[in-house]
Amino acid sequence: xxxxxxLMIRKIFFSIFFISGFCSLLYQTxxxxxxxxxxxxxxxxxxxVVSVFMLGLVLGSWLSGRLIRLxxxxxxxxxxxxxxxxxGIGLGALLxxxxxxxxxNLLLSFGETNSSLYLLFSAxxxxxxxxxWCFLMGTTIPLIADFFNRKITRDKTVFSFLYxxxxxxxxxxxxxxxxxxxELFGFYKTLVLASVFNFLIAAVSFFIIRKxxxxxxxxxxxxxxxxxxxxxxxxxxxxxxxxxxxxxxISMGFEVVWNRLFTPILETSVYAFAFILFVYLFGTSLGLFxxxxxxxxxxxxxxxxxxxxxGAAGIVQLWLVxxxxxxxxxxxxxxxxxxxxVLGYLTSKQIDKLSEGNPRAIGLAYAVNLFxxxxxxxxxxxxxxxxxxxxxxxxxxxxxxxxxxxGKYKIVSLDKFETGAFSLGAFLLILFTxxxxxxxxxxxxxxxxxxxxxxNATTLAATLEEDNPRSKYLMVNGVGMTMLTPITKVMAHLPxxxxxxxxxRKALVICFGMGTTFRSSASWGISTTAVELTPGVAKFFPxxxxxxxxxLNEGNNKIVIDDGRRFLERTSEKYDLxxxxxxxxxxxxxxxLLYSENFYKIxxxxxxxxxxxxxxxxxxxxxxxxxxIRSLINVFPYIEIYQSVAGNxxxxxxxxxxxxxxTAEQLVLKMPPAAQADLMEWNDYNEPDLLSYVRKILAGxxxxxxxxxxxKNIKITDDRPYNEYFLLRGKD
Numbered sequence: 001x002x003x004x005x006x007l008m009i010r011k012i013f014f015s016i017f018f019i020s021g022f023c024s025l026l027y028q029t030x031x032x033x034x035x036x037x038x039x040x041x042x043x044x045x046x047x048x049v050v051s052v053f054m055l056g057l058v059l060g061s062w063l064s065g066r067l068i069r070l071x072x073x074x075x076x077x078x079x080x081x082x083x084x085x086x087x088g089i090g091l092g093a094l095l096x097x098x099x100x101x102x103x104x105n106l107l108l109s110f111g112e113t114n115s116s117l118y119l120l121f122s123a124x125x126x127x128x129x130x131x132x133w134c135f136l137m138g139t140t141i142p143l144i145a146d147f148f149n150r151k152i153t154r155d156k157t158v159f160s161f162l163y164x165x166x167x168x169x170x171x172x173x174x175x176x177x178x179x180x181x182x183e184l185f186g187f188y189k190t191l192v193l194a195s196v197f198n199f200l201i202a203a204v205s206f207f208i209i210r211k212x213x214x215x216x217x218x219x220x221x222x223x224x225x226x227x228x229x230x231x232x233x234x235x236x237x238x239x240x241x242x243x244x245x246x247x248x249x250i251s252m253g254f255e256v257v258w259n260r261l262f263t264p265i266l267e268t269s270v271y272a273f274a275f276i277l278f279v280y281l282f283g284t285s286l287g288l289f290x291x292x293x294x295x296x297x298x299x300x301x302x303x304x305x306x307x308x309x310x311g312a313a314g315i316v317q318l319w320l321v322x323x324x325x326x327x328x329x330x331x332x333x334x335x336x337x338x339x340x341x342v343l344g345y346l347t348s349k350q351i352d353k354l355s356e357g358n359p360r361a362i363g364l365a366y367a368v369n370l371f372x373x374x375x376x377x378x379x380x381x382x383x384x385x386x387x388x389x390x391x392x393x394x395x396x397x398x399x400x401x402x403x404x405x406x407g408k409y410k411i412v413s414l415d416k417f418e419t420g421a422f423s424l425g426a427f428l429l430i431l432f433t434x435x436x437x438x439x440x441x442x443x444x445x446x447x448x449x450x451x452x453x454x455x456n457a458t459t460l461a462a463t464l465e466e467d468n469p470r471s472k473y474l475m476v477n478g479v480g481m482t483m484l485t486p487i488t489k490v491m492a493h494l495p496x497x498x499x500x501x502x503x504x505r506k507a508l509v510i511c512f513g514m515g516t517t518f519r520s521s522a523s524w525g526i527s528t529t530a531v532e533l534t535p536g537v538a539k540f541f542p543x544x545x546x547x548x549x550x551x552l553n554e555g556n557n558k559i560v561i562d563d564g565r566r567f568l569e570r571t572s573e574k575y576d577l578x579x580x581x582x583x584x585x586x587x588x589x590x591x592x593l594l595y596s597e598n599f600y601k602i603x604x605x606x607x608x609x610x611x612x613x614x615x616x617x618x619x620x621x622x623x624x625x626x627x628x629i630r631s632l633i634n635v636f637p638y639i640e641i642y643q644s645v646a647g648n649x650x651x652x653x654x655x656x657x658x659x660x661x662x663t664a665e666q667l668v669l670k671m672p673p674a675a676q677a678d679l680m681e682w683n684d685y686n687e688p689d690l691l692s693y694v695r696k697i698l699a700g701x702x703x704x705x706x707x708x709x710x711x712k713n714i715k716i717t718d719d720r721p722y723n724e725y726f727l728l729r730g731k732d
Contacts, residue, residue, distance in 0.1 A: 012208065013144060014165040016201050020086070021169025023194040024137055025277075026177045027093055028053055030187050031130055033590075034097055037718050038104035039122050040563030041533065041590040047256070047381045048123045049130070054252075054374040056131045060138020062367035065360035067139060068146045078150075079209050082143040083202045085136040090198030092133030093191050099129035108570040141166070141366065146359035156357040157295055159366070160348035164288040167344070171281040178274035183725035187718075240354050241368050243303070244347065246400050247310075248372025249379075251343050253397045254314070255280060256380040260458060261321055261390045261439055262332050264478025268588040270724050276336065283337040287344025304405075306346045311401040313338040318394055323443040382455050389453045391439050444475065450543060452536035459536030461543045470682065472544050474514050476534060481513055481583060484544065486682050487616075487644045488516035490697055491579050493679050494642065494651055495614040496524055497667045498659050499576055507577040508606075510564035510594070515541045517579050518559070519551055523678040524671075526576075527556035531564045565593055568602050578603055579614040586619055587731070592721030595628050599718075600635040604656065612659060615652040622732030625650065626709030627722045633708075634715065641707065643700035645685060650702070661701075664694040 032049045039045050071078040103125030107118065145158045155161065181190045258276055266272035294300045317335035320327055327334070347369060355361035384393035442451055442458060449462035457476050464471040474481045482488065492507070499505060505526040509518045512532035521528040532538045538559045542548040551557055560567060564580070580603075582594040593599060595615075603613050615632065617625055629652065633639055636654035640661060643650055653659055662670060668691050671679070680690050687693040716722045726732075 009208070010161075012204070013148075014161070016204065017140075017144070017162050017165035018169035018172070019197050019201060020137075020140060021166035021171075022173035022176070023089070023093075023169075023197050024166075025170040025173035025281075026181070026190065026194045027089075027096075027133075029174070029177050029274075030182075030191055031096055031100075033187060034100050035126060036590055037565075037593055038100045039107070039126065040566050041593060045122070045126070046259075047377050048126045050252075050377050051374045052123075052127045052131055053134050054370050055127075056134020056136075057138035058367045058370040058374065059131075060135040060140075061142060061363045061370060062138075063135075064139040064142035064363040067143065068359055077147065077209055078143050079147045079205055082140060082147070083206045083209075085139050085143065086198045086202040086205065088136045089133050090195040090202070092130075092136070093195040093198070096129055096133070097188065097191070100126075103129060104569075108566075138367075138370075142359040142363035145357065145362050149357050149359065156355075157292075157352045158357050159351045159355060159362045160288060160292060160295075163348055163351075164285065164292060167281055167285045167288060171278060171285055174274050174278045174281060178270055178725075179727050182721075183728050186720040237354065240350055241365070243307075243404065244350055244365060244369040245372040246404070247343055247347055248369040249376040250314070250372075250397050250400065251339065252373040252376035253380040253384070254339060254376075254394070256377045257385065257390050257393050257397075258336060260385065260477050261394075264443075265321075265328060265332055268477075268479055268583070268585070270589045271727065273589060276332070279333055279336045280340045283340030284344035286337075287341040287346075288348050290341075291345045291348050300349060301345065303346070303349070306342050306349075307401060307405055310339065310342045310346065311398060311405060313342065314394065314398040314401060318391065321439055323438060385458075386453050386455050389439075389442065389451070389458065391442070439478075443478070444473075450540070452539055454535045456534045457536060459534060459540065461540040472514070474537070474540065474544075476537065476583070479584075481537075482516075482581075484514065484516065484682065485646070486679075486684055487646055487649065488513065488581065489520045489679055489681075490645065490651065491517045491581060491614055491616055492520035492524075492577070493671070493675060494661070494697065495577050495579070495612040495653050496521065496526075496675075497670055498612060498640075498653070498661050500610060501670070505576040506573065507579065508568075508573075508575045510567075510578065510580045511582055512538055512541075512559060513581060514544045515548065515559075516544075517581065518557075519545060519548075520675070520678050521577065521579070522551050522554070522557050523674040525555070525674070529557070530559045531562050531567045532559060533561070533563055535561050565599055565602065568606050571606070574606055574608050574611070576608050576611045577614060578607060578611070579616070581616045584618050586617070586624055586723050587726065589724060592716050592724050593718065595631065595723055596716045596718050596721070597631040597634050600632055600654075604635055607656065610655065610657045612653050612655045615654070616649065617652055618649045619732070620648065621650075621707050623709055623714060623729075624723045624726075624732050625707055627714045627716050628652070629704070629708050630712065630715040631717070633704075639704060641702040641704060642697065643702055645697055645700065650707075651700075661698065664691055664698055667694050667698075 028049070032046065035045050035049050067081050068078050071081060103122075107122055107125060141159065141162050144162055148155055148158050177190065181193065185193065255276075259273065262276060263272070266275060291300070313335075317339070319325060320331040320335045325331070351362060351365045351369070354365050380393060380397075384396060388396065442460060444460060444462050446462050446464055447466065449460060452459045458478070460475040460478075462473050462475075463469070464473055470484050473483050492509075496505070496507070505524070507521040507526055507528045509521060509528065509530040512518060512530045515530065518528055518530040530538075538561060541552075541559070545551075552559070580594055582588070582591045586595075600613070607613060613636065615628070617628055619625070629639070629641075632652060632654045636656060638655050638657065638659050640653045640659045641650055642653070661667075668676065676690055680693065683693070685693065685696060687696060714722065
């Protein structure tokens with residue numbers, strides 16, 4: 001085949017794999033968000049989606065060899081299977097939202113999100129929904145490698161060539177999806193766009209088969225003997241397969257830890273999570289590019305050196321993320337970038353060397369690496385971080401590299417016991433010293449602090465001033481959630497005062513926080529349920545309030561560990577008050593699921609006719625506040641708005657019936673004695689009595705027209721999370 005034509009076809013397939021990588025990361029981003037909406041915003045859903053995504057790639061990569069043999073035995077080109085795979089991925093992209101919705105409805109009766117039954121079956125449903133399409137993604141590299149080697153030119157490094165294109169595309173997919181596509185088009189139209197790309201890839205590939213088949217070179221012979229020597233059980237290849245498994249395991253284990261570790265630095269917006277993934281892919285791309293460059297000049301870095309670099313980078317990140325050093329975003333880039341850089345180089349080098357371009361060997365080696373990528377997040381999420389926390393999880397993930405360096409890849413001679421023992425001891429001492437520091441999500445320089453790690457988050461409760469019991473503070477993954485403030489009391493007292501008297505009431509508090517609103521609602525003597533996503537947060541209730549256990553033992557007051565939205569969908573209860581205080585800031589990733597019009601429709605079904613939804617909005621007015629209000633009034637006909645007594649947020653009260661807020665005098669008389677005492681417990685504004693304080697609260701009444709944006713299209717829906725994606729229009 002002429003060199004120019006070979007070069008042209010290689011460029012075409014580099015572009016195809018760039019687009020394919022772009023689409024795969026787009027799907028992962030959008031599918032994950034849709035899974036949060038249907039199955040709960042928690043780490044379990046994140047881990048399952050990522051792991052199933054990887055499992056599909058493993059199975060597809062591993063079984064692609066059989067597809068290649070089937071094509072050869074039937075006398076047609078394996079590229080036809082590639083065309084079908086890309087078309088199938090495009091079709092699957094459109095089916096996944098419907099499969100999620102079906103599974104969501106199926107699981108509503110399976111208990112709380114942390115129940116074993118729900119965890120098991122939600123994982124099964126998620127797997128069935130996305131696994132087939134991820135399987136098809138996994139077949140693509142081996143199938144194209146077979147096409148290259150049979151029909152174009154024999155290339156022993158075809159894996160790294162295709163992997164580089166795929167990684168570049170994935171990097172672009174992360175950026176463009178998060179920064180542009182979702183804000184402009186929403187989730188569903190973004191999926192449709194990517195689906196069109198997959199169908200176009202299938203069409204172009206089919207055209208190449210039909211157009212250029214007459215000039216293809218003769219097929220090369222792939223002998224079974226050459227492939228059999230690459231079996232995992234082979235003594236010569238076992239260390240390489242082990243290395244591929246461990247690098248996948250450790251890298252993805254690190255990535256799960258990073259999502260928690262770097263949250264305090266990058267904050268909780270969707271752009272922060274996209275940034276972490278972008279830096280990881282950018283570092284991988286640089287490593288791949290470096291490896292391809294070294295291939296051309298014929299001088300490749302040794303595995304021993306790469307492992308030493310990898311181990312050092314893993315340990316050094318413990319210093320880079322220490323708050324006492326506080327390198328900020330630069331520390332994040334250096335930590336993630338250095339580790340992903342060496343992984344990009346090392347993984348491509350090992351698979352190229354092991355496979356020598358053999359597509360079946362590529363599939364097997366890549367599958368082993370991806371299998372490590374599956375176990376890494378699961379072990380980190382459910383075993384390491386809940387037991388050890390982030391810092392010691394990183395330390396433990398570094399240990400296999402140390403073992404390899406001193407075992408298979410001897411960085412010092414162990415012939416003399418003393419020399420080896422000293423070197424190993426020095427290495428472990430460095431690791432231990434690096435672990436003496438702390439991390440941002442556990443750091444708060446106060447004497448009285450308590451930390452709880454669980455599968456969902458690292459929760460920290462602290463008292464900032466020893467002589468001030470009101471100075472208590474709650475942090476989740478290093479981000480401040482709330483403090484003891486009268487605002488959270490008003491979230492209960494103001495709407496409850498507007499309810500007609502004469503019947504037994506029930507209240508629901510979504511997002512427990514410190515438990516102040518839950519406690520204030522219970523002071524009215526009504527049955528109050530609180531829903532909290534993170535187990536550690538609920539466990540700190542007695543830390544913040546000495547009467548916590550007493551409140552939980554009275555009446556029907558209880559705390560449920562669940563996603564608030566899912567809790568509503570699986571219960572048949574109706575409430576007179578539903579109070580919602582989403583995690584700050586308003587732009588936090590996933591927060592739109594508690595601000596969206598779709599969510600308010602669910603809430604409406606669980607309110608009594610005169611019941612009130614009390615939505616707390618924690619920031620000053622702006623376009624986002626207008627979008628929240630528009631979403632509310634699209635569902636509820638009546639609304640009352642009060643600015644907080646502190647002047648830094650709004651109480652949004654909506655109902656299906658007119659909301660009649662009593663006068664200050666009537667409100668005070670309506671409150672039970674326990675509720676009166678609760679409201680005046682913290683007299684932060686030095687009001688002389690309860691009546692004066694209530695007058696101050698009611699003085700915050702706002703005019704709807706002054707806050708509502710007249711553009712009816714500016715609202716928040718599940719498909720268009722206006723508050724989360726704001727880069728193009730600018731933040732309020």
